[in-house]
Amino acid sequence: MELLLDVRDLCVNYKTYMGELKVLNGVGFSVHKGEKIGIIGESGSGKTTTMRAILRILATNAVIKRGEVHFIGNNVLKMDKKKLTEMRRRHVTMIFQDPTAALNPVFKVGELLADVVKYSHSFNAEKTTKQKLREISIDVLKEVALPDPQRVLDSYPFQLSGGMRQRVCIAMSLATARDLLIADEPTTNLDVTIQDQVLRLMKNLVEKKNLSVILISHALGTVRGTVDTVYAMYAGNMIETAPTEELFSNPLHPYTQGLLKSVPKLTGAGFSEGIEGRIPNYIDPPTGCRFNPRCDRALDICMKEKPQLLGVEDDKHKVACWLYSKR
Amino acid sequence: MRLSTYILKRSAFVVFSLIGLSILVFVMARVLPGDPARMMAGPRASQEVVEQLRKAMKLDRPLYEQYFYWVVNLLHGDLGYSLVTRRSITADVLEYLPTSLELIFLAAIFEIFGAFILGVIAGRYSYKWPDNVVRIFSYVGISIPAFVTAIILQLVLAWTFKVFPTSGMLSSTITKPPTVTGMLTLDSLIAGRLDAFADSMWHMILPAAALCMGGLLQDARIIRSGMVENKDKDYILMATSQGLPDRSVMFKYLLKPSVIPAVTVMGLDIAALLGNAFLVERVFNWPGFSQLGITVMMNKDLNAIVALVLVIGIIYAIANIAVDIIVAYLDPRIRLMERGE
Amino acid sequence: MQVKERIRRISVRYDLKRKWYRFSKSHLSMVGLVIALASILLAIAAPYVAPYPGHAGLTLNFKEKFLPPGLKYILGTDEMGRDVLSRTIFGFQYSLTMAAVVLGLVIPPGVVLGLIAGYYRGTWVDTLIMRISDIFIAVPPLVLALSIAAVLEPSVFNAMMAVSLMWWPWYTRLTYNTASALRNEYFVQAGEVTGASSFHLIFGEILPNCLGPILTKITLDVGWVILLGAALSFVGLGAQPPTPDLGTMVSTGANYMPDYWWISIFPAVAICLIILGFNLLGDGIRDMFVEEAR
Numbered sequence: 001m002e003l004l005l006d007v008r009d010l011c012v013n014y015k016t017y018m019g020e021l022k023v024l025n026g027v028g029f030s031v032h033k034g035e036k037i038g039i040i041g042e043s044g045s046g047k048t049t050t051m052r053a054i055l056r057i058l059a060t061n062a063v064i065k066r067g068e069v070h071f072i073g074n075n076v077l078k079m080d081k082k083k084l085t086e087m088r089r090r091h092v093t094m095i096f097q098d099p100t101a102a103l104n105p106v107f108k109v110g111e112l113l114a115d116v117v118k119y120s121h122s123f124n125a126e127k128t129t130k131q132k133l134r135e136i137s138i139d140v141l142k143e144v145a146l147p148d149p150q151r152v153l154d155s156y157p158f159q160l161s162g163g164m165r166q167r168v169c170i171a172m173s174l175a176t177a178r179d180l181l182i183a184d185e186p187t188t189n190l191d192v193t194i195q196d197q198v199l200r201l202m203k204n205l206v207e208k209k210n211l212s213v214i215l216i217s218h219a220l221g222t223v224r225g226t227v228d229t230v231y232a233m234y235a236g237n238m239i240e241t242a243p244t245e246e247l248f249s250n251p252l253h254p255y256t257q258g259l260l261k262s263v264p265k266l267t268g269a270g271f272s273e274g275i276e277g278r279i280p281n282y283i284d285p286p287t288g289c290r291f292n293p294r295c296d297r298a299l300d301i302c303m304k305e306k307p308q309l310l311g312v313e314d315d316k317h318k319v320a321c322w323l324y325s326k327r
Numbered sequence: 328m329r330l331s332t333y334i335l336k337r338s339a340f341v342v343f344s345l346i347g348l349s350i351l352v353f354v355m356a357r358v359l360p361g362d363p364a365r366m367m368a369g370p371r372a373s374q375e376v377v378e379q380l381r382k383a384m385k386l387d388r389p390l391y392e393q394y395f396y397w398v399v400n401l402l403h404g405d406l407g408y409s410l411v412t413r414r415s416i417t418a419d420v421l422e423y424l425p426t427s428l429e430l431i432f433l434a435a436i437f438e439i440f441g442a443f444i445l446g447v448i449a450g451r452y453s454y455k456w457p458d459n460v461v462r463i464f465s466y467v468g469i470s471i472p473a474f475v476t477a478i479i480l481q482l483v484l485a486w487t488f489k490v491f492p493t494s495g496m497l498s499s500t501i502t503k504p505p506t507v508t509g510m511l512t513l514d515s516l517i518a519g520r521l522d523a524f525a526d527s528m529w530h531m532i533l534p535a536a537a538l539c540m541g542g543l544l545q546d547a548r549i550i551r552s553g554m555v556e557n558k559d560k561d562y563i564l565m566a567t568s569q570g571l572p573d574r575s576v577m578f579k580y581l582l583k584p585s586v587i588p589a590v591t592v593m594g595l596d597i598a599a600l601l602g603n604a605f606l607v608e609r610v611f612n613w614p615g616f617s618q619l620g621i622t623v624m625m626n627k628d629l630n631a632i633v634a635l636v637l638v639i640g641i642i643y644a645i646a647n648i649a650v651d652i653i654v655a656y657l658d659p660r661i662r663l664m665e666r667g668e
Numbered sequence: 669m670q671v672k673e674r675i676r677r678i679s680v681r682y683d684l685k686r687k688w689y690r691f692s693k694s695h696l697s698m699v700g701l702v703i704a705l706a707s708i709l710l711a712i713a714a715p716y717v718a719p720y721p722g723h724a725g726l727t728l729n730f731k732e733k734f735l736p737p738g739l740k741y742i743l744g745t746d747e748m749g750r751d752v753l754s755r756t757i758f759g760f761q762y763s764l765t766m767a768a769v770v771l772g773l774v775i776p777p778g779v780v781l782g783l784i785a786g787y788y789r790g791t792w793v794d795t796l797i798m799r800i801s802d803i804f805i806a807v808p809p810l811v812l813a814l815s816i817a818a819v820l821e822p823s824v825f826n827a828m829m830a831v832s833l834m835w836w837p838w839y840t841r842l843t844y845n846t847a848s849a850l851r852n853e854y855f856v857q858a859g860e861v862t863g864a865s866s867f868h869l870i871f872g873e874i875l876p877n878c879l880g881p882i883l884t885k886i887t888l889d890v891g892w893v894i895l896l897g898a899a900l901s902f903v904g905l906g907a908q909p910p911t912p913d914l915g916t917m918v919s920t921g922a923n924y925m926p927d928y929w930w931i932s933i934f935p936a937v938a939i940c941l942i943i944l945g946f947n948l949l950g951d952g953i954r955d956m957f958v959e960e961a962r
Contacts, residue, residue, distance in 0.1 A: 059559045
């Protein structure tokens with residue numbers, strides 16, 4: 001399969017008043033054409049930062065220390081403006097976590113959508129008429145199953161419900177994406193009843209357009225039914241990856257094991273267990289493997305050297321843990 | 328609610344406030360300690376003179392009667408009779424107010440453009456030197472009262488470096504064009520006298536600059552803060568991630584929400600302009616309503632004081648409605664959300 | 669110790685330690701604090717610090733009038749031969765006293781009215797109080813202050829009265845905005861349900877949550893009140909000569925520009941300094957009460 005996205009050794013820091021937050025600590029993963037991967041992990045593990053780095057929309061106080069992000073052979077981090085813009089308009093798109101925050105509150109949906117459509121479609125941006133843009137916008141909204149697209153176009157974001165706003169965002173992404181869709185916790189902020197709807201909508205559209213997907217979630221159930229491969233992330237590192245069912249049935253990393261055990265089950269045992277401790281302080285993170293303070297099976301070497309993501313038996317299931325490396 | 332409904336509601340509210348204001352000022356003028364007739368006649372005038380004055384000022388009638396007469400006159404456009412200038416207050420107002428309004432308009436234009444330009448530059452280059460310069464100036468500028476700015480500008484640019492004239496409206500060498508609106512600049516244009524226009528503008532620049540400086544810097548800072556704060560908001564990042572051109576993102580999507588808080592403040596800015604004009608005019612000997620006001624206040628001309636306060640109140644109210652309309656136009660949330668939503 | 673325990677409790681309840689930490693991190697706020705404190709100290713110690721305290725009052729020293737800044741009179745002398753430095757220092761005293769008096773008069777009734785209006789939001793009490801304050805807000809502050817002062821005899825006292833009379837609605841409005849928003853918060857309703865008296869709810873629950881904006885406004889207002897007082901004096905309606913009020917000094921000094929610039933400029937700088945200090949302080953206080961996001 002063709003390699004679409006290849007992230008290697010990505011290190012990103014945030015500069016704050018209290019010091020520099022060393023969030024991403026050498027993140028590496030890849031997405032192949034047609035593949036759907038999921039990234040799971042706690043809040044604060046660096047999932048969103050990684051995604052933003054890929055599109056280069058990090059916050060002003062972020063610093064990319066080192067690493068490479070290859071998209072179809074080109075290093076995104078070193079791309080010139082023109083290529084980057086083209087990538088954003090045509091190839092890669094992102095759906096944000098909070099649809100309310102993602103839509104500019106003082107503009108009508110129609111205006112926002114028209115701009116997106118104008119710059120991303122294959123015709124010359126100058127030669128389009130407002131009428132045509134509106135037609136295309138209506139079509140796009142119909143694709144995301146929004147009733148009465150005309151009214152939606154003339155509304156302001158705050159006049160729509162949460163579910164509708166997220167559909168609008170999805171519509172915008174689909175207008176731009178041809179290759180890769182990054183969905184950053186797309187349903188977390190929605191009502192439970194709507195979550196399922198939106199998720200199914202996304203799945204349909206992904207199938208229809210044959211997109212590759214990176215789905216981020218801390219809801220394990222969402223990920224399980226949707227993606228082929230899962231990456232588990234902790235404190236700025238990918239610590240385990242495997243095909244979905246393999247990961248869920250045979251987690252190897254202590255963190256992943258703890259994560260899966262903490263999901264409450266309706267049947268069987270009583271309370272679920274959690275994992276001791278909290279995510280590390282990024283200003284002064286633990287040396288070696290960042291999970292070592294919370295790990296009940298930590299070895300001496302865990303505190304000294306960071307383990308690499310390496311295959312265990314086959315190349316599909318990889319873990320970054322000294323328990324499984326030959327040392 | 329629709330925009331027009333919103334405007335109507337605001338206007339009704341304002342009219343109500345003005346009525347209340349007129350009653351308030353009226354009552355205060357008549358009720359507060361001190362005998363206005365005595366104050367006006369002076370400590371040495373005889374008791375008869377004071378009594379005569381009191382009759383002339385209608386101070387012997389019951390309060391509500393006085394108010395009634397006053398309102399009736401008001402509705403006829405008659406603001407009353409000034410015992411100081413010895414003519415109708417309306418005439419006084421028509422003579423002095425336009426010159427002040429002229430100044431205030433120019434100051435407002437300076438303020439809007441200046442704040443915009445500075446704010447956007449500071450926001451664009453945030454944390455770099457243009458931003459730091461703007462921020463320092465704004466802290467300092469907010470702390471300097473308008474009349475102090477006026478004195479300093481006059482000292483530096485007029486007395487020392489002779490770039491601008493030190494006072495007055497028109498150089499003595501230029502003849503005044505016929506009075507149409509009472510505003511020298513407009514009258515010059517109407518009469519086709521470009522020399523008078525240029526000269527009067529040149530006289531206006533310094534006082535207008537002094538008037539608007541504090542507000543300008545404050546608004547610039549608000550715009551700058553807005554831009555810096557909104558820069559990292561999701562909706563901006565999303566626009567960038569969709570590949571929209573930088574120019575578009577900055578000047579369309581970032582600017583609009585950032586400017587709105589500044590526009591909201593503009594109502595207060597106008598209040599500041601109206602108030603500060605009083606002081607700045609003194610410094611530059613600008614023959615505006617401050618001249619009228621001071622004379623009238625020093626002489627305890629109650630009718631004139633009340634009329635003046637009301638006129639200024641009306642102007643302020645109209646300006647506020649205008650600002651509210653602009654804000655409602657820019658920010659849909661304000662006009663479309665009912666209170667308590 | 670009873671007192672120590674009380675102090676400790678208050679600082680925990682109002683989270684003072686963290687607020688101070690936030691405040692002290694901003695250099696500008698600290699500068700503001702220093703300037704503000706220095707001004708207050710100067711105002712208190714004026715008679716002891718000023719080199720020629722007598723010059724603050726009725727002194728005629730025509731032989732030494734219009735002296736430029738020099739060794740004997742560090743900031744020069746004015747048209748009556750009085751030391752500008754001493755008068756400026758006393759000016760601090762006057763201005764800050766005025767600010768203290770006005771704010772002391774204005775804040776209690778203003779805030780209380782705002783709290784009541786907010787608590788009884790939606791009822792006639794609310795409408796009455798807010799409509800009355802709206803009337804005062806309908807006119808630019810300076811104009812209103814001037815007109816009130818104009819109707820009275822020109823004096824410092826009357827100037828203070830004038831400013832107080834038109835200033836209180838701003839506090840009412842500010843408090844009302846916060847109080848009415850908090851009125852229906854759960855913690856207030858919880859209090860109601862458990863039978864707390866209105867008095868306790870207003871002053872014990874709602875008021876502490878309004879303190880942030882109120883405190884900020886107070887510090888910023890010090891500057892504004894001084895400004896207003898200076899403006900009134902500038903126009904001749906406040907302090908009368910020979911009172912060493914900063915505004916009056918700027919005003920009379922303006923007549924001697926540009927030749928004897930020091931008579932006007934130094935008091936003007938003093939005004940600006942006070943306002944700057946309290947503005948920076950006010951900004952710092954506002955930042956103290958900002959919730960830390962993330």
